[in-house]
Amino acid sequence: MIRHHPDRDQIQLENVLTALGNPMRLAVVRALAAGGELPCGTVLSKEISKSTLTHHWRVLRDSGVIWQRPSGRENLLSLRRDDLNIRFPGLLDAVLNGVQAAPESVNQYAAF
Amino acid sequence: MIRHHPDRDQIQLENVLTALGNPMRLAVVRALAAGGELPCGTVLSKEISKSTLTHHWRVLRDSGVIWQRPSGRENLLSLRRDDLNIRFPGLLDAVLNGVQAAPESVNQYAAF
Numbered sequence A, B: 001m002i003r004h005h006p007d008r009d010q011i012q013l014e015n016v017l018t019a020l021g022n023p024m025r026l027a028v029v030r031a032l033a034a035g036g037e038l039p040c041g042t043v044l045s046k047e048i049s050k051s052t053l054t055h056h057w058r059v060l061r062d063s064g065v066i067w068q069r070p071s072g073r074e075n076l077l078s079l080r081r082d083d084l085n086i087r088f089p090g091l092l093d094a095v096l097n098g099v100q101a102a103p104e105s106v107n108q109y110a111a112f
Helices: A013-020 A023-032 A050-063 A081-087 A091-101 B013-020 B023-032 B050-063 B081-087 B091-101
Strands: A066-071 A074-079 B066-071 B074-079
Touching (some): A013 A050, A013 B013, A013 B023, A013 B091, A023 A074, A023 A091, A023 B013, A050 A066, A081 A091, A091 B091, B013 B050, B023 B050, B050 B066, B081 B091
Antiparallel strands (some): A066 A074
């Protein structure tokens, strides 16, 4: 596992909120919300540069929102849903519902 | 009323999350959560500079988290609780519960 994943009880609310406060990162969280792992190259639009992606993976990982696991030549991403739900009950669902209600700013970064 | 308060349906999730993703601004939201208006000079620690406060009022106001209303020589602040609850159900309560569960980073900026 890549370093800099905080333990569950080290996840800080302000870091999670900052990580989620960006439409590109909200698009990642929405894509991962179905569960399981996704290769990092498949989560967002192909038009986003690798350096931009790397930045956003880091913010999401360091804040405790996602797991990032090396697999061959790429990384697999998954949402730390259980950890977030235990640490901040209701937060992730409220955010995902908010994205669903007004998806415009997020959709522009989606892989589909 | 000071300008730059977005209408309810113009409040953007990513802006609200970014505004909340800061312990000083979380301290403001917690202080205002009891309801009603508070003079801006009473909400946070007296040790915080006026320019820093002004910055945070702007971020909270522009994102749609608070109302800021001139009154005499100062401004009165209040939480846009109803607007946020209608726009993003459950989000504010989840955030306030998160602050209550781990208040350390927020307490250092509180007025008390």
